[in-house]
Amino acid sequence: MSELLKMLGCRYxxxxxxxxxxxxxxxVAAVSEAGAYGMLALGFISNPDEVKKLIDEVRKLTDKPFGANIMLINPHNEKILGVLAGAGIKAITTSVGSPKEIYPIIHELGMKGIHVVLAFQHAIRAVTAGADALVVVGSEAGGLRSLNSESSTMVLVPLVADHVKVPLxxxxxxADSRGYKAAFALGAQGVQVGTRFLASGESPAAEQWKKAIIECSDGGTDLIPSNNMRTAERIIVTPWIKQKMDDQEVKNIAAEMDRHPAATGNYERAAFGAGQISALIKDIKPIKAIIEEMVS
Ligand SMILES: Cc1cc2nc3c(=O)[nH]c(=O)nc-3n(C[C@H](O)[C@H](O)[C@H](O)COP(=O)(O)O)c2cc1C
Incomplete structure (x- = not known):
């Protein structure tokens, strides 16, 4: 059994x-029930009671292991970590911020921490700070990115693998068995999957979001700078975003986007976060089917 699987305690x-x-x-429960590692996203949560409630809800649906992600810019992390450790969560991921201060706390609580890195230098710093493993995220991924020039998964994973000893x-x-197998060839012990699970039957994403993913073609996502121009987010280029780009108004997109289209009904200006892999996703499948195909 790989070191990573021992850390996660799941099948795949x-x-x-x-x-x-x-x-x-x-x-989360569907992912864990299918043998993978379900994850709560706690980056924007401030109330530890809410964390406890989420854990209880997952536990009602599965007795399999699952974890949680914290963002290191969240000032409430110490309390959140206490709740996670108290509930018996064994491994978490940490992202967006410096891992230096938090790793001694994670270890004192008896947990393992897997730090999420977008660049080679971040990987070296995270290992020095005590990270037990790393999620190495290439530039094609969905989610938050930097505005710097970045390497793809194909380049970044072996580069990090050549320089660190912790599991990657x-x-x-x-999104499928080809990408899964390639990850091992590049030197990783496992994969983290975002966009494919967003376009699953169990995903809480709006139907419009899922549809945007399955209709996305080659080159159909782009990096949109945040309001403060310090980070960027990979988003599907909808007709509204395309128009803004053509009008050379990229820097206004983040400010004018509708972040809560489910509440406002304004899907025209919605931000459908997703990775380049959207071009390969052509259907909405149950999570179990996605995982079974991936490991086949
Ligand atoms: C809309 C969206 C939101 C995300 N939010 C987070 C987050 O809160 N924390 C985190 O560590 N990664 C976050 N990510 C990154 C994913 O967890 C994952 O690493 C990434 O999607 C993998 O690339 P893929 O989309 O090509 O599968 C997010 C990704 C997307 C698409």
């Missing part, structure tokens, strides 16, 4: 990529 070395704004106990999880551009 597949981690559900956390999606910051979503916490669906149903989806490849992320970015993995």
């Amino acid at each position: 070395p597949i981690i559900q990529g956390p999606i910051g704004m979503f916490n669906s106990p149903k989806m 999880v490849a992320a970015g551009g993995i």
Whole structure:
């Protein structure tokens, strides 16, 4: 059994990529029930009681292991970690921020921490800070990116593998058995999958979001800078975004986007976060079917 699988305690070395704004106990449980590692996304949560409630809801649906992602810019992490450890969560991922201060706390609580890195230098720093494993995310991935020039999964994973000894999880551009197998060839012990699970039957994403993923073609996503122009997010280029790009108004997109289309009904200006792998996703499948095909 690989070091990563020992850490996760599940059957397959597949981690559900956390999606910051979503916490669906149903989806987390579906991933864990199918043998992979379901993940709660706690990056934007401030109330530890809410964390406890989410864990209880997942536990009602599965007795299999699952984890959680915390973002290191969240000032409430110490309390959240206490709840996670108290509930018996064994391995978590940490992202968006410096891992230096939090790793001694994670270890003191008896947990393993897997730090999410987008660049080679981050990987070296995270291992020095005590990360037990790394999720290495290539530039094709969905989610938050930097505005720097970045390497793809194909380049970044072997580059990091050549320089660190901790287990690696490849992320970015993995949706099926081909990507899964490639990750091992690149030096990873497992994968983290975001966009493919977003376009699943159990995903809480709006139907419009899932449809945008399955209709997305080659080159159909782009990096859109955030309001403060310090980070970027990979998003599906909808007709509204395309128009903004043609009008050279890219820097206004983040400010004018509708972040809560389910509440406003304004899907025209919605931000459908997704990775380049959307071009390969052509159907909405149950999570179990996605995982079974991936490991086949
Ligand atoms: C809409 C969206 C939100 C995300 N939110 C988070 C998050 O809160 N924390 C995190 O570590 N990663 C986040 N990610 C990254 C995913 O967990 C995962 O690493 C990434 O999607 C993998 O690449 P793929 O989309 O090609 O599978 C997010 C990705 C997307 C598409």
